Amino acid sequence: MKMSSNEYDAVIIGAGIGGLVCGCYLAKAGMKVLIAEQHNKPGGYCTSFKRGNFTFDAAPHCFGSYREGGMLRKIFSDIGIDKKLNVIRANPSDIIITPNYKINIWNNMEETIEDFSQHFPDYRDKIKQLFYLLVDTNPSSFSNFRNITFRDLLNYYLKNEILKEIIALPLLAIIGLPSSKISAFVGAKLYSEFLFDGGYYPAGGMQVLPDTLAMTFIKFGGELRLSCLVNKIIVKDNKVKGIILEKNEIIQSKYVISNCDARQTFLKLLGRKLITDDFYNKLISMIPSMSNFILYLGLDKNFQTSLKTGSAHYFFNHYSSEFAYKFVKKGDFKKYGGFAFRVSHDKSSIYAGMPAPFKNKIFWGNNKYHVMNAFIDRIEKYIMPDLSKHIIYKDAATPYTMYRYTLNYRGAAYGWLSVPSQLIIPEFKKPPFIKNLYMVGHWTTYGIGISGAAYVGYDTAKLISKNNDRQNNKNLII
Amino acid sequence: MIDKKVLENEIKEIISDVSGYNLEEIKPNTNLINELEIDSIKAIEITVAIEKKYKISVRDEDVPKIVTLTDAVELVYGMLNQKGN
Known part of the structure; x- marks a missing residue:
């Protein structure tokens, strides 16, 4: 049966990494797919922008899970873009700096264990056991982490408080939670997929990833509409029928996949x-x-x-993720006492970040430049003397900026907070009350960051393809 | 007391929902990890779905023992029996 031009097998709302990956798989499987993205470029948070001669990565500044057998490597090779991308990898991928320690996370696990053990020789065996547990690929050993915090896991292996904090600090810098709050499952996955297998960077900037995915999607026959805001999901008899765009343009579709914010999806x-x-x-x-x-x-x-250059650095002037969390939640960045930064591979730019509360538009309108300049002062004080002499361009993105470009609720960087009680809630990925509606991306509670979003996109496409084949077979029999 | 065959069908539904594999592809001795692509996230999803449905709490040390559908059925059957007593 031939479809009319406004009729699709699947429409995807949002061209974030999850939406693009899902779209590539579905289009590759022969489905007619539309991706509608409200921004003027694909990527969601994973974008880059140009100012003068500089190219800056907007939010993610590297990716993980790209080892042989890693999830992102599998996905890129499935859709045939692994050979097209020029991926470079920093070694060490990550560096933790505190007043008394500088510890590297190397591409090679044994070297990383050696680095930690040199500073904490009494814990050599325990460090090794813990790190190998974190990269254990047996699904059932990870299931045990579902109800506990990362702190519980650390307590089980280690007694030294400083060592426990050093292991917890990168997680605090990345997702803004202390070890006592973060789910052990998420903490373990961040270590295995983003730190121990991290530091990958596409030559040309992070925008290369979504751009390459978008081009591949189009090559597979998919249609991508940019600057295209979706207003409504059409539902009839508890089953999706399509979407409504601006100017009341109606798009019919058998499946609707939302790669946008969960509150937007369900409430709006x-x-x-x-x-x-x-x-x-x-x-x-x-x-x-x-x-x-x-x-x-x-x-x-x-x-x-x-x-x-190219390595992600996590600096803290203390050893208490609890203390830091208490203050950063309120927006007290001085007492937070830390930041993450990366000098670009070519030394032309610096990316630096801290977790931050959403507050509101007016707060950030009034405080952006003050927070930005105080941030530069702290980098200069602790890490790079004379930095300000070399700055020829400076700008910052506040939580409100994050919201404005992506419509993520409260500018959330990683979807829902990664605490054990909010881990893996199936209703978000596949709402049971509306047939043929799916969600992909970090609001599903199934994965965060680039590789997490990509995983959910891949997994959902697989479920939809299977479901679709089943329904088509049924129709053939009838 | 719940019938074992009924229990098997219910748990098979859960595994089918989570994995995307058809009911007829899930045999009592199918290896969930190797043959149905159950990864760590899906293993949790199945565990949580079972816990919710039967109002039980699977012990951490029991999770690795679930390799096949039969293992899951036996575990839940045992726990429901204990609960009943």
Whole structure:
């Protein structure tokens, strides 16, 4: 049966990494797919922007899970883009700096264990056991982490408080939670997929990833519409029928996959009336993850540094993720006492970030420049003397900026807060009360970051393809 | 007391939902990890779905023992029996 031009097998709302990956698989399987993205470029948070001669990565500044057999490697090879991308990898991928320690996370696990053990020789065996547990690929050993915190896991292996904090600090810098709050499952996955297998970077900037995915999607026959805001998901008899775009343009579709914010999806695009009371209560009680304050610095040609370029650095002037969390939640960045930063591979720019509370538009309108300049002062004080002499361009993204470009609720950087009680809630990925509606991306509670979002996109495409084949077979038999 | 065959069908439904595999592809001795692509996230999803449906709490040390559908059925059957007593 031939479809009319406004009729699709699947429409995907949002061209984030999850939506693009899902779209590539579905289009490759022969389905007619439309991706509608409200921004003027694909990527969601994974974008880059140009200012003068500088190219800055907007939010993610590297990716993980790209080892042989890693999830992102599998996905890129399935859709045939692994050979097209020029991926470079920093070694060490990550560096933890505190007043008394500088510890590297190397591409090679044994070297990383050696680095930690040199500073904490009494714990050599325990460090090794813990790190190998974190990369254990047996699914059932990870299931045991579902109800506990990362702190519980650390307590089981280690007694030294400083060592426990050093292991917890990168997680605090990345997702803004102390070890006592973060789910052990998420903490373990961040270590195995983003730190121990991290530091990958596409030559040309992070925008290369979504651009390559978008081009591949189009090559498979998919249609991508940019600057295209979706207003409504059409539902009839508890089954999706399509979407409504601006100017009341109606798109018919058998499947609707939302790669946008969960609240937008359920409260705005579907509407309160279409969701069950139980789910509504669940949705409004869920806590989003922290947002970020990100600093973009363009540097002159005389800038020199002994710091490793391309590596992500996590600096803290203390050893208490609890203390830091208490203050960063309120927006007290000085007492937070830390930040993450990366000098670009070519030394032309610096990306630096801290977790930050959403507050509101007016707060950030009034405080952006003050927070930005105080941030530069702290980097100069602790890490790079004379930095400000070399800055020729500076700007920052506040949590409000994060919201404005992506419509993520409260500018959340990682979907829902990664606490054990908010881990893996199936209703978000496949709402049971509306047939043929799916969600992909970090709001599903199934994965965060680039590789997490990509995983959910891949997995959902697989479920949809299987479901579709089943329905088509049934129709053939009848 | 719940019938074992009924229990098997119910758990098979859960595994089918989570994995995307058809009911007829899930045999009592099918290896969930190797043959149905159950990864760590899906293993949790199945465990949580079972816990919710039967109002039980699967012990951490029991999770690795679930390799096949039969293992899951036996475990849940045992726990429901204990609960009944």
